[in-house]
Amino acid sequence: MSSGLGASMGMATDVSKLIGALYDSACGAGDWPQLDSAGLSGQQWQELLPHLQRALFLQQRLREAQLASHCALAALDAMGAAVLVLDANLGLRFATPAGHALHAAQLAHAAPPALVRAVRLVIASAGCAAQCQSLRLARQQQAPLALTVTALGACQPPCALLIARDPTQASTSVPALRQLFDLTQAEAQVGKALAQGATIEEIAARGGISVNTVKTHLHHTYLKTDTRRQGELIALIHGATAHLAILDA
Structure with missing residues (x-):
């Protein structure tokens, strides 16, 4: 017993x-009383x-x-954009660190009337065919930011999602181009320069190479990316690497 x-x-x-x-x-x-x-x-x-x-x-x-x-x-943050969630009165409901900085610098005190209209328009359209608004936000001594405003579903109170990008920020990555399309370093650099608006002559001058060498790199890039024209190649590069801005090298 x-x-x-x-x-x-x-x-x-x-x-x-x-x-x-x-x-x-x-x-x-330490958060609660010790258990005896x-x-x-x-x-x-x-x-x-x-x-x-x-x-x-x-x-x-x-x-x-x-x-x-x-x-x-x-x-x-990895997408290289400032993201904010705003209500109909442009009250800040959520923001990434870059979004907080943008809000404090340009939106907290006097939001541009065009942005106010865009936010209210997409919020009003949330129950039907949601609209997406695009506009530019002026900055002092810098190029304007490109803003995209769209309705944020299943949110109370109704809110709009604001994504702000700097159009001048590099949106191509040499390592990414090499990995995505099996390009050489020189071919990726030519592709990046084209995507950023450079001409073949400018690329040759910057790299200290001949125009024919640049054209050879470009021809190889066409073959590897299954493209035929510069415009087609540039569109492909932007579409494939636009979200890799902070990884640029």
Whole structure:
């Protein structure tokens, strides 16, 4: 009888240690009162366990949500654009770091009337055929930003998604062009220069090579990208690498 009682007490001690570990994991050291496992009865352990399980579940869900949020922000930053979510009064509901900077510098005090109209128009159209508005935002001593405004679905209050890009920012990456189309370093550099608006003569002068050498690189690039004209090649490059601005090299 005494041996059975000793075994039960030992099992209770093991269970109390397990639940104590769950408590520490769920609540975090220093965040909640320390659990005095020696002072809890079996009935108290039974009452405590479901709450600990629920705390662990919520903690896991919170960690997953935080990871998803972190990944989303990292992806937006990698696209090289400022992203903001604005309500109909241009109140800021969400922004990436670049979006916060843009809002503080140009939108917080006096938003341009054209932007106000665009935001309200896309919000008003959210219930039917959603519209997308494009406009430019003037900057002092810099080229205007290109803005795209579209409705943000399933959002209360209704909001608009604003994406701002600097058109002058490089939008091609030599390493990416080499990897995507199996180009040589020289071919990728010619493709990048063309995509940024340079002529064949300008590319030759900048690189210290002949025009014929540039044309040879361009011909090889046509073959590897299955294109035939400069315009077709430039469109392909922009479409394939526009989201890799911060990876430019």
